[in-house]
Amino acid sequence: MPGAVPNPLRDVLDRRLPRIAGPSVLVLFGVTGDLARKKLLPAIYDLANRGLLPPGFGLVGFARRDWAHQDFAQVAHEAVREHARTPFREDVWRQLSEGMRFVPGELHDDDAFDKLADTVRELDADRGTGGNYAFYLSLPPKLFPTVVTQLKRSGLAESEEHAWRRVVIEKPFGHDLKSAQDLNAVVDDVFPPQSVFRIDHYLGKETVQNLMALRFANTLFEPIWNRSYIDHVQITMAEDIGVGGRAGYYDGIGAARDVIQNHLLQLLALVAMEEPLSFTADAIRAEKEKALSAVELPEDLETATARGQYAAGWQGGASVVGYLEEEGIPSDSTTETYAAIKLGVNTRRWAGVPFYLRTGKRLGRRVTEVALVFQRTANRVFSHTATEEQGANSLVIRVQPDEGVTLRFGSKVPGAAMEVRDVSMDFSYGESFTEASPEAYERLILDVLIGDPPLFPRQEEVELSWRILDPIEEHWVKAGRPEQYESGAWGPKSAHELLARDGRQWRRP
Ligand SMILES: NC(=O)C1=CN([C@@H]2O[C@H](COP(=O)(O)OP(=O)(O)OC[C@H]3O[C@@H](n4cnc5c(N)ncnc54)[C@H](OP(=O)(O)O)[C@@H]3O)[C@@H](O)[C@H]2O)C=CC1
Numbered sequence: 431m432p433g434a435v436p437n438p439l440r441d442v443l444d445r446r447l448p449r450i451a452g453p454s455v456l457v458l459f460g461v462t463g464d465l466a467r468k469k470l471l472p473a474i475y476d477l478a479n480r481g482l483l484p485p486g487f488g489l490v491g492f493a494r495r496d497w498a499h500q501d502f503a504q505v506a507h508e509a510v511r512e513h514a515r516t517p518f519r520e521d522v523w524r525q526l527s528e529g530m531r532f533v534p535g536e537l538h539d540d541d542a543f544d545k546l547a548d549t550v551r552e553l554d555a556d557r558g559t560g561g562n563y564a565f566y567l568s569l570p571p572k573l574f575p576t577v578v579t580q581l582k583r584s585g586l587a588e589s590e591e592h593a594w595r596r597v598v599i600e601k602p603f604g605h606d607l608k609s610a611q612d613l614n615a616v617v618d619d620v621f622p623p624q625s626v627f628r629i630d631h632y633l634g635k636e637t638v639q640n641l642m643a644l645r646f647a648n649t650l651f652e653p654i655w656n657r658s659y660i661d662h663v664q665i666t667m668a669e670d671i672g673v674g675g676r677a678g679y680y681d682g683i684g685a686a687r688d689v690i691q692n693h694l695l696q697l698l699a700l701v702a703m704e705e706p707l708s709f710t711a712d713a714i715r716a717e718k719e720k721a722l723s724a725v726e727l728p729e730d731l732e733t734a735t736a737r738g739q740y741a742a743g744w745q746g747g748a749s750v751v752g753y754l755e756e757e758g759i760p761s762d763s764t765t766e767t768y769a770a771i772k773l774g775v776n777t778r779r780w781a782g783v784p785f786y787l788r789t790g791k792r793l794g795r796r797v798t799e800v801a802l803v804f805q806r807t808a809n810r811v812f813s814h815t816a817t818e819e820q821g822a823n824s825l826v827i828r829v830q831p832d833e834g835v836t837l838r839f840g841s842k843v844p845g846a847a848m849e850v851r852d853v854s855m856d857f858s859y860g861e862s863f864t865e866a867s868p869e870a871y872e873r874l875i876l877d878v879l880i881g882d883p884p885l886f887p888r889q890e891e892v893e894l895s896w897r898i899l900d901p902i903e904e905h906w907v908k909a910g911r912p913e914q915y916e917s918g919a920w921g922p923k924s925a926h927e928l929l930a931r932d933g934r935q936w937r938r939p
C-alpha cells in the first residue's frame with residue numbers, strides 16, 4: 431500500500447494541493463507600522479490575488495490615527511501598490527477593500543477596544559466570516575501583554591463552539607527569558623497553546639524551508655553534514671539599511687535580540703538538528719529543541735562575541751548618518767546594531783565545530799546566507815603553489831536576496847600545469863523553477879488562517895533561545911559601549927578578530 435511507506439516528504443507533497451483559507455476576520459494591530467505597510471498588507475493582497483482568501487474575508491486595522499475606514503483602505507492601497515509581489519487587479523482590490531475597517535485608539539483604552547469588538551462583530555455578520563477571528567500583533571513587543579489582556583477583557587478572545595480564535599505574536603517574544611515566560615503566562619491565560627502563532631518570518635522563507643529538503647531529501651549532503659567533514663559554520667544576516675523610522679522599537683532591543691534570538695538561532699537549529707520523524711509541527715519542533723538545548727556558550731564571552739554600532743559613512747553612493755544621529759535615537763545610546771557570536775553545539779554530530787553567527791545594519795550589502803565550510807584536504811600530491819588559489823570547500827545556502835545554493839570546490843585550471851583554483855556550482859531559484867517564491871509573510875498568514883503550525887516556533891524554542899542569549903546580553907551590559915564601525919563596511923574590528931583568533935575569517939558574501 432503506497433500510503434503506508436514511510437516517507438518524510440509526504441506532508442510536503444500533500445501541500446501541493448491548494449490550501450485556501452476559510453472565512454475569517456483578521457485584526458491587525460500596528461497597522462501604521464513599518465512591517466504592516468511593507469509586508470503584511472501587501473501579503474494579504476497577494477493572497478487574495480492568488481485566490482487563497484475567501485471572498486468574504488475581513489480585515490480590521492487598529493492604530494492611534496484619526497482615520498475613517500476609507501483612510502485605512504487608502505493607506506493599504508498605497509502599501510499594496512508599492513510592495514505587493516503580484517500584479518495589481520482592480521477587481522481583487524475592490525473585493526478586499528470592501529471588507530476593510532479601521533478602529534482608532536490607544537491599546538490601553540477600554541472604550542477603543544469595545545469599539546473594536548463591535549466593529550469586528552458587525553463585519554463578521556456582514557461578510558459571513560463564521561465567527562473566526564485572528565489577531566495579529568505587529569507592535570512594539572512591550573505592548574503584547576496589554577493587547578492580549580484587552581482581547582480577554584473585551585470578550586474578543588472568546589469564541590463560540592463552532593468558531594476559532596488565533597493570536598499571532600511578532601518577534602521578539604519577550605526581551606529575555608524571564609519576560610518571555612511572563613508574556614507566555616499572559617497569553618496562556620487567554621488562548622490555548624494551539625491558538626498561539628509565534629511568528630518568525632525566516633521560517634516562512636522558501637530558502638529556509640529548503641534547508642530540510644536539501645538535507646533530508648538527498649543522499650549527497652547528509653553523510654558529510656557533521657564534525658568529521660565540516661570545519662565550521664557561518665550564519666550571516668547582513669542588512670544595508672539603517673534603523674530607519676523604527677527607533678522606538680529598535681533602541682534598547684538591538685541586533686542580537688532583534689534577529690539572533692530568533693531568525694539566526696532558528697537557522698542554526700535547522701542546520702544542526704537531526705532528521706525529524708515527519709514534517710508535523712511536533713516532530714520538527716522536537717528536533718529543533720534538541721539542537722537548541724545542545725548549544726553551548728564559550729567560556730570567555732569577551733573573545734567569543736563582538737558588537738558594534740554603525741557610524742556615519744557611505745552607502746550606495748550617498749553619505750549616511752551614524753546610529754547616534756538617527757532620528758529618535760538618544761545620543762548616548764549603547765544599543766548594538768551589529769552582533770557576532772561563536773557558539774558550540776554539543777552533540778555527537780557537531781562537538782568541536784564552531785557556529786559563528788553575525789548580523790548587522792548598514793553593512794556592505796543585504797545578504798543572508800548559511801555557509802558550511804569544510805575541512806581542508808591534506809593536499810599531499812599537490813605542491814603548495816598548485817593550490818594557493820584554493821580555499822576550503824564550502825556549501826552556501828543563499829537565503830536572500832539571490833536565492834539558491836552554491837557549492838564551492840577546487841578544480842584544475844586548464845593548461846599544462848597541475849594547478850587548482852576554486853570554482854562554483856550554482857543552483858538558483860530563478861533559473862531552476864518557474865514557480866515564484868511567495869513572500870514569507872504570505873505563507874505564514876495563510877498558515878495562521880488555515881491553522882497549520884509547523885512553521886511557528888513554540889514557547890520551548892523561544893525560551894531555549896533566550897537561555898543562549900541572556901548571558902551574552904548580561905556580559906555586554908558590563909562591557910560598556912559598543913565599538914563603532916563605518917557604515918557600508920563589514921562590521922567592527924572585534925568581529926574580525928573573533929574569527930582571526932581561531933585562524934579563520936568571515937566569508938565576504
Ligand atoms: N519592520 C520589520 O521589518 C519587521 C518587524 N517585525 C516585528 O514587527 C513588530 C512591529 O514592528 P514595526 O512595524 O517595525 O514597528 P513600527 O514602530 O514601525 O510600528 C509600530 C506600530 O505599533 C503601533 N503602536 C505603537 N504604540 C501603540 C499604542 N500605544 N497604541 C496603539 N498602537 C501603537 C504604531 O501605531 P501608531 O501609528 O499609532 O504609532 C505602529 O503601527 C515588532 O515586533 C517587530 O519586531 C518583524 C520582522 C520584520
Ligand SMILES: O=C1O[C@H](COP(=O)(O)O)[C@@H](O)[C@H](O)[C@H]1O
Nearest residue numbers: 601631667669688689693798830
Ligand atoms: O525581523 C526583522 O527582520 C528584518 C529583515 O527581514 P528580511 O526578511 O528583509 O531579512 C530586519 O530589518 C528587522 O530589523 C527585524 O526586526
